Amino acid sequence: MARRDFHPEEHPFGPAVGRLVNRLADLPGVGRKSAERLANHLVSCSKREALELADAIRDVKERVHRCQRCFNLTDGELCPICRDSRRDAAVVCVVEQPRDVASLEATGVFQGVYHVLGGRLAPLEGITPGDLTIDSLVERVRNQGVRELVMATNPTLEGDGTALFITNLLEGSGVKITRLARGIATGSVLEFANREMLADALRGRQSF
Amino acid sequence: MSTEKSDALVIRLADFSESSRVVTLFTREQGKVAALAKGAKRLRGPFEAALDLLSFCRVVFIRKSSGGLDLLTEAQLTRRFAPPGRDLNALYGGYYVAELLDGLTEEHDPHPDLFDAALRTLDAIASGSDPRLPILQFELTVLKEVGRLPELDACCACHQPLELGAAARFWVSQGGLICPACSRPEYQHSEIQPGTVALLRALADDDSTLAQRLSITPRQYQELRRTLTSAISHTLERRPKMLALLKF
Numbered sequence: 304m305a306r307r308d309f310h311p312e313e314h315p316f317g318p319a320v321g322r323l324v325n326r327l328a329d330l331p332g333v334g335r336k337s338a339e340r341l342a343n344h345l346v347s348c349s350k351r352e353a354l355e356l357a358d359a360i361r362d363v364k365e366r367v368h369r370c371q372r373c374f375n376l377t378d379g380e381l382c383p384i385c386r387d388s389r390r391d392a393a394v395v396c397v398v399e400q401p402r403d404v405a406s407l408e409a410t411g412v413f414q415g416v417y418h419v420l421g422g423r424l425a426p427l428e429g430i431t432p433g434d435l436t437i438d439s440l441v442e443r444v445r446n447q448g449v450r451e452l453v454m455a456t457n458p459t460l461e462g463d464g465t466a467l468f469i470t471n472l473l474e475g476s477g478v479k480i481t482r483l484a485r486g487i488a489t490g491s492v493l494e495f496a497n498r499e500m501l502a503d504a505l506r507g508r509q510s511f
Numbered sequence: 512m513s514t515e516k517s518d519a520l521v522i523r524l525a526d527f528s529e530s531s532r533v534v535t536l537f538t539r540e541q542g543k544v545a546a547l548a549k550g551a552k553r554l555r556g557p558f559e560a561a562l563d564l565l566s567f568c569r570v571v572f573i574r575k576s577s578g579g580l581d582l583l584t585e586a587q588l589t590r591r592f593a594p595p596g597r598d599l600n601a602l603y604g605g606y607y608v609a610e611l612l613d614g615l616t617e618e619h620d621p622h623p624d625l626f627d628a629a630l631r632t633l634d635a636i637a638s639g640s641d642p643r644l645p646i647l648q649f650e651l652t653v654l655k656e657v658g659r660l661p662e663l664d665a666c667c668a669c670h671q672p673l674e675l676g677a678a679a680r681f682w683v684s685q686g687g688l689i690c691p692a693c694s695r696p697e698y699q700h701s702e703i704q705p706g707t708v709a710l711l712r713a714l715a716d717d718d719s720t721l722a723q724r725l726s727i728t729p730r731q732y733q734e735l736r737r738t739l740t741s742a743i744s745h746t747l748e749r750r751p752k753m754l755a756l757l758k759f
Contacts, residue, residue, distance in 0.1 A: 331528060331529045332528065332529050426603070426606060426752055426753060426756055427523070427606055427609065427610055427752060427753070429752070459563045459564065460563050460564040460565055460566075460591070460592060460602070460605075461564060464599070464602050467597055467599055467602065468599060470597065471597060471599060497559050497588070498588070499560070499588060499591070
């Protein structure tokens, strides 16, 4: 039998729980059943625990904004990465979204700083250079002694197109422009790597 | 519900959820298809990162009889569209092919010849040669396939054949060329030189060898561009977005 979705006012536990279930079900990756389970947990847990969650959400919405330099998310004027004097500010990694910064930081390999574009150029969807932070990046390169730009836009046609647009824009600026390597992952087996990955790996081969 | 297999070109991608996407495909056997690809953003899975804009893939999808989104179950990459070097114009040329396929074709209305022409055009653009001629030829192929190719052989007003070597005028709202005798000052039309008319006919007949043999002057390019922009915009009922970025 199909599961019945309640209107908030008709929820058997009352409209307050109904509204909470609806809000939770709006979150990405949360279906109706999971929303009911989360709502039940919040109803049955201690008041302190539930209100801490509510306060954390309020804090994030009221205090988190874009870093003035790199457009990463932060609750200060500059993000922790831009504030960190041990990082090499002359090497800037260009990414599409703040979550890409989190992924790259998780590797613990990169010691430079970031620039978050806020998306990728997609002229068919009406996303133009004016919708991204490309002007700020160009200004950063020209006025803040940037030595190398590491293009870490997504390896898609539009991601590569965005990197190409920026590269053309900075032609003659003297900045070294690199991009992330592509190919097979360490620990994988050549036999099971797909054709595209093998071709990328061959094209990007390095001296031993 | 039926399972379909087809060669396909990815012409639009839209995020649906954290890892899923709605993919618009132009398939050889089924025409335009909009399908949900669950887990399309994941590296591992049935799509293996094949679903990128303008990728040429072999796909399997389940066609929904209810009229809802079809369900893409498999995609195997045949080749990606790779614009040459640092050529943004080539990239925009590829986007333009996608824009025309998406804007001018209907769902589940197959056009195998148009599919082949799209692949040929993308290959020509990716080869690094001048993209203007392949794009002009593709525009004419799209118009022909959707039944909106302007009349190039006879006058739209008096229906008399237009003689080879005679100048003509293009009147988009009447659907093609008109002869000098039928032209009126109040008509909104643009003049076309006889050489440009011959080029238009050669390109529309898919006679690429003839088109390549003819040397095209800057003025003829301008006239071809103006004529086709007018015809495409009239059919699409708007000016294509990519024409603002393409350098012809």
